[in-house]
Structure formats: structure tokens, C-alpha cells
Amino acid sequence: MAEVLFYHLTGSPLEATLPGLLERTLERGWRAVVRCGVAERVPALDGLLWSYSEAGFLPHGTEGPHAERQPVYLTAGAEMPNGAEVLFLVDGAQAATEEISALTRTVLLFDGADGGAVARAREDWKRVAGAGLQATYWAQEDGRWLRKASSGAQG
Structure with a gap:
């Protein structure tokens, strides 16, 4: 059963x-696609994943040769060349309910300081829950992630 994490x-x-x-x-053995709502975000995330930790980097790639081999693929488009089980949606990127249903997990990250992003996330929650998919809402409190709500089918 597909699950959606907000x-x-x-x-x-x-x-x-x-x-x-x-x-x-990646620790779970899944491949991922990070779909950005704006193309300018792709090179920024590409750089981040190479340098965010002094201990290493996250193996990833963008459009180009060997896209199908990438454990994490970054894009502003709809392609998923690496056979991903998990789709990350950032910066307002969207996915159809049918696409979400075919995946193991979809993760929607949205900026709480952006009223438009919050409103879109609420609409996405209604759409996902209305389709009977398992959805979980996570919020930050005191530096930790806490599950605040669940909806839909429970696996």
C-alpha cells in the first residue's frame, strides 16, 4: 500500500x-526521485547532496548519461528513469494520485512560512485522503519530528 508523508x-x-x-x-534499499517545483532548485540540491556532510555525500545524479543507475535522481520534470520506489516533492512539485498509488512512498515537504505552500499541502492532503491512500502528517516541535495526524488506509 502506497503511503504519503507530509x-x-x-x-x-x-x-x-x-x-x-x-x-x-537509501538505507532501506529504495531508490528515490526528488521532483522540484522549479528548475532552478535542481542544481542547488545537486550541490547540497555533494557537500552537506563532511563525512560523505549522497550518491545521486541529474539528467544525463546513466540516469537509470542513480540511487537518487533530481529533476524538475515528471521522469523517473531510475525505477524509484520513493518520490520526494519539493517547492510545490506535484504528482497525480495514480502515480502516487504506484509508488511505495511519496514524501511531500512544504515550507510552513509560505502560506501558499501550506494551502497546497492541505489540498494535497484532501486529495490523497480522498483517494483512500495512507497519509501521515509530520510537524517539527522542539527540534523533533512528531506524527500529528494520519488518514486513509492503514497498512
Whole structure:
């Protein structure tokens, strides 16, 4: 059963949150696509994933040769050349309910300081829950992620 995780970013920016979520995704043996709502974000995230930690980097790639080999693929488009099980949606990127249903997990990260992003996330929650998908809402409190709500089918 596909699950959708909503991460309401209030205490940490995307750049501080995304690498850890991607690390946990790879630890589970899953491949991921990070879909950006704006093309300008792709090179910024590409640089971040190479340099966010002194201990290493996250293996990833963007459009180009060997895209299908990438454990994490960054894009502003709809392509998923690496056979990803997990889709990360950032900066207002969207995915159809049918696409979400075909994945193991979809992770929607949205900026809590952006009223438009919060409103879109609420609409996405209604759409996902209305489709009967398992959805979980996570919020930051005191530097930790807490599950605040769940909806839909429970696996």
C-alpha cells in the first residue's frame, strides 16, 4: 500500500531536512526521485547532496548519461528513469494520485512560512485522503519530528 508523508517544515529548512530523509530511504534499499517545483532548485540540491556532510555525500545524479543507475535522481520534470520506489516533492512539485498509488512512498515537504505552500499541502492532503491512500502528517516541535495526524488506509 502506497503511503504519503507530509513534512511541515517550520524549524528546519528543506536543505537541512532532505539529506537525512534521503539517507534513510537509501538505507532501506529504495531508490528515490526528488521532483522540484522549479528548475532552478535542481542544481542547488545537486550541490547540497555533494557537500552537506563532511563525512560523505549522497550518491545521486541529474539528467544525463546513466540516469537509470542513480540511487537518487533530481529533476524538475515528471521522469523517473531510475525505477524509484520513493518520490520526494519539493517547492510545490506535484504528482497525480495514480502515480502516487504506484509508488511505495511519496514524501511531500512544504515550507510552513509560505502560506501558499501550506494551502497546497492541505489540498494535497484532501486529495490523497480522498483517494483512500495512507497519509501521515509530520510537524517539527522542539527540534523533533512528531506524527500529528494520519488518514486513509492503514497498512
